[in-house]
Amino acid sequence: MKFRIFIIGLVALALAGCKKILEPEPENLKTIEQMYTDANFAQGFLINAYRTIPAYYDNSDFATDDAVTNQLTHPYLQLATGSWTAAGNPASVWNQSYEAMQYINLFLANSAKVKWAVDPESSKLFNTRMRGEAFGLRGLYLYFQLRNHGGVASNGQLTGVPIINQYQTATSDFNLPRASFDACVKQIYKDLDSAEAYLPVEYNDISSAAQIPARFSNITQNVETYNRVMGQYARQLFNGLIAKSFRARTALLAASPAFKNASNTVTWADAAGYAAQIIDYKGGANSLPQNGGTYYANTSEVDGLGGGNNPSEVIWRENIVTNDGTQEGQHFPPSLFGNGLMNPTQNLVEAFPMANGYPIDHPNANYLPANPYAGRDPRFAKYILFDGSTAGVSNTVIRTGSSSGSDNGVNVRATSTRTGYYMKKRLRMDVNRNPISISGKTHYNPRIRYTEMYLAYAEAANEAWGPTGLGTHAYSAYDIIKNIRKRAFGFASDPYLEECKSDVGKMRELIRNERRLELCFESFRFWDLRRWKVDLTKLNETARGMDVNGNVFTPLSVEPRAFQSYMYYGPIPNSEVLKYSQLIQNQGWK
Template sequence: MKIKIMFLGLAVMLFAGCKKILNPEPEDLKSLDQMYTDVNFAQGFLVTAYRNIPGYYDNSEYATDDAVTNQLSNGYLQLATGSWSSQNNPASTWNQCYEAMQYLNLFLENSNKVKWAADPEAAKLFNLRMRGEAFGLRGLFMYYLLRNHGGVAANGQLLGVPIITQYQTIDAQFNVPRASFDACVKQVYKDLDSAELYLPVEYNDIANASQIPDRYKKYTSNFDTYNRVMGQYGRQLFNGLIAKTIRTRTALLAASPAFQNSANPATWADAAGYAAAIINYKGGVAALPATGVTYYANASEIDNLASGNNPPEIIWRENIVTNDATQENQNFPTSINGANATGAGFMNPSQNLVDAFPMANGYPIDNAASGYNAAAPYAGRDPRFAKYIIYNGSTAGVSNTVIKTGTTAGTGDGINERPGFSTRTGYYMKKRLRMDVNRNSVGANGKTHYTPRMRYTEMYLAYAEAANEAYGPTGVGTQAYSAYDVIKAIRKRALGINSDPYLEEVKGDQGKMRELIRNERRLELCFESFRFWDLRRWKVDITKLNETVRGMDVNGTVYTPLNSVETRAYQNYMYYGPIPNSEILKYNTLLQNANWK
């Protein structure tokens, strides 16, 4: 059967008439055979898959105890307040992941027939690399499907999703049941094994033929040919290090309480080992990137990125964007957002999150040794607090404008002062933003930005969590360092302290260390779309999922707690996301996760 592939997106944009869509011009159609001689067309299947990767900043914090939004129509707000169903699921990745996997499967079935280059050695390497990318991306999409849709069905089975590793033509059997969760994890690992077999750990140029890695020497002895395919020009494409990171994410998910099951053999030791491989590649605990806390605002680091390079903190990122102010337009307080009259203050951090930041001495604010003063609650806090959150009395923007968030502020920034624009909690997000972006009407400008996909700090935190569960706080397993060692390094970087008495106090208690590690993960990864999923894989008590979001109204020296900014309406079955109802209706072998309607 000759497969016809139509790209209708451009036609939809260019032509308003239905005739053009229903009767496409011949040049709008490409046959599969053309893939073999048209390299750009063939590579387009991979490009489409890359474009389907779920966004890193998805703002799912709106549905947690970390934040709310003043965008009252936002899907995550509706999800958190009672509208989450199998028919209305803003967290669904089902369609985009399976669509991407269709393209990847078609690519993998045909890439060996493509003439990738006139030079036969380069052609073999290009095919090898792109097949590695395709396998790796397929593993990535399976991870997202597992995280967002895996769970326990009504019959008590722990299930993953249908495993589709062949291109589905119109005659294919689409009524495919969900595979076991364990089978899906193994499929992720299998695809990542292939990716690591074919791909370099990172794309770097070499200086001579002797530096060609052994596994590629049977394809070429010319280092220029190697560099052409596997060198720096490939940066930001899928590589072996990215595969290791997805493996760690998958192992951490599989070992977590929500998925611990007699039919799931995943262990915390597995996750610790996979995370350690990345830490060791980076250079060990001491190599934790010094500038990682403010990866989003390290101006010279960001502005000087070139040749696809990554900052020290970044494993994988999206392309840089110059003269950009998208995040600032959406999240600056209104008083410094003069050039953007249609939006501001979308992400409102919660008092719940503010209270999670310890004091600068490392003690939680509810510990008697912390020195916390409720009459001056922002004084002497963990430095990350001021880096990540704009609070009453702090400064923001190129002009260092003092932000007043109280109900009597009269600046446009006060609580609910401008509904839809002003904060609801008394706080604005600072993380993800560059304060050197100017949105005032005079001299408005954007700056260079990038969106991360994977950070080293996440991997260090993954090791700490898994190692603590597998070996206890100070146990090292097969490594030279413990969960305690990693958390000590993370807190030293954040707090700037050599002595950490609170860490020393809890290192002898696995449960207390667990809470500290989870809190450090909350702080280090806040506003990066982790907490919504972390709370679920940890299977925290339902009261924690439903913790009411709080705020703080500050007027002068009077601090008035806002104890009910927004309530949550999660049910016990909502630790696992649903399978889309439309799929359940179409395919009778597809089991829904328990209790979803």
């Protein structure tokens, strides 16, 4: 496989007669040994690993039945329509992950020698925390590698990726085989266990020595020392709760149909148990934040963030960006001076039930094809702009019909929708993209949401114990979904949920649909469809739209999908397979 060997030193120019100005300054000649006395330099290895964490919003939704894009050269459009190859894979995280692991492994090999602070207790505590971060980040990158590149190899075996736990030098053997899927899962667990052992669950200041967690009390009893290292100033660094969340993600992946075989011992009960740890920490089934479904647009909460705090819905996030309108510029309709990149599909629109909770094709739905947007799930209008929606700072009416006379109409211009819909989720409607008076707002991108963890539990618990089974926990899949739907609909009662609670299969479909709606446009669907190993006809469902002109609704076939059966698993980069004889490709990829 391809590793970029990190070069610590720079070779000084030594040519005879060279002028002093051509010689590098001594401070630029970094060596491994300088890590030991330069804490900032040493910490830089971890910072580099943070910088390449895969994006939460990667727009892989463009390659699903949930959305298309009007950017016709977009890599995910090409992928979805027949150009997904081992040599051209926009979903690859191979190189960035192994490069990050290089930094992490170099750090772990040397961190104990670094003088992190003058005070010995602070120095030891800093080393403890940063080693925890490093183990956690290594587990994170291996999870993404396993999700994006693990699969059934050409030898017929369920296989993971090479496990690299040592810093690789120019003399290392790079011709390494892929570890088994099970071995990769266990390695992720091991790294996350180490992270939890070294890190607090969350970074908070304390007021007395009695509040110092027991595993750190042998290092210091000084409140100021603890707060300096493990307090609020460390927020948004990897912590114990993040480690628990990635363990839950890993177990859900491993328990899913695409990855189950005799050598993989992870069960649905395991996955439910790991997700339950996060739910219990949050306070139980009834503690899901009531405004969590609109985490991106809770303006007072977002604008008031500071001190590294998270919104109540968020376990981990990226840094806050102020006076920003980047996403709005990408995704607003043309009339709001946006490029309209994310076009939700009619397929997704039809997945939103009616306001009474029934799917639109249910006999009790009261769905009106002649007035299809009336009486729908409240999340529909919160997440999608449709014909007649209002948007932007001036509440502009959005007309999406091809004959509407608006630039927002279907295929009117290059930045117009192809489906008759625009994305509203992720965006703040109080951003102004008008060049005359452009103004941005505060934004953040999540990395992990509590809703994801609640949905993970519901899915796993239903498979392990049925809709109302508890296992060893205080709540069931039914209890979790009841609370998610109550938040969405404001239900006093939910007759469709009651209809599903006695049938594992019906509850499975409901849970999967709730996951689709709650996490739409957040880059989950592409991988969910694959780990569920849905029927190939579902994977290849044509992306559809709706051209609305007055009272005339014209269905559109917008974009076909061209996935083959081997595409349930992503490929190993072809360049790596060609270079290394022990690196076996997944079945079907060339």
